[in-house]
Amino acid sequence: MKQLIIIGAGGMGRTLYDLARESIGFDVDYIIKGFIDDNTLALNGYENYPPIIGTINDYQPSIDEVFICSIGGAARRKCIEKIVSKGGSFLTMIHKTARIGTNVVIGAGSIVGAFTAIGADAKIGRFNLIQSQTIIGHDSKIGDWNRIDTHVTLVGGTIVEDETDIHTAAVIGHNVTIESNSRVAACSFVIRRVKSGTTVMGNPAKRLM
């Protein structure tokens, strides 16, 4: 039985704790050991969670441990790579209520939340955090290291490259590409390609920065 460690003990980390207890393989392939967080006081004032057992910087993974990462934004990739460089391996975690279509591929270390639907022939890369109640349309292609929030809808054929943040309730139109390192603001409707390194928002979404 593997011991699962959650990277980040903030709000998303606590959310992943709940998701982890409801995901495929819990109590069969893995149990939850605790959190690692550079703020070792992050759980002060919160009850009923397993402990923070170390910092992300200093933690030395052991062979019976697997990790998931709750951190989004620019720090996401760095935190994961820090653990991978020390030999840590990551769980591909799929909630029991997620609906996964025919021929869907989900890469190592990606997380799929509760009631999320992934349409036929979609391809999801590695280390993505796809939250609950989100829709990834058929034939979509998602790269690596992305954070896709709750209630996002990627219409069929959408392409999301790497290291993006697509925030709550954004809708991405048919065949639209979201280039790497960009951000989509909450509640935006994106109808055109989003250029690398930019932030877009609104309906229709326009460049903010």
Ligand SMILES: CC(C)(COP(=O)(O)OP(=O)(O)OC[C@H]1O[C@@H](n2cnc3c(N)ncnc32)[C@H](O)[C@@H]1OP(=O)(O)O)[C@@H](O)C(=O)NCCC(=O)NCCS
């Ligand atoms: C994309 C985002 C990160 C940009 O944040 P930011 O860079 O800090 O930008 P600001 O909050 O300073 O806002 C800049 C401007 O855009 C506007 N704005 C911010 N978010 C907006 C949104 N989602 N839709 C429309 N306008 C928005 C602000 O009102 C502000 O306008 P002003 O300059 O006229 O006052 C933020 O808009 C967003 O969507 N956050 C995600 C929230 C979320 O879903 N969190 C999930 C937590 S689990």
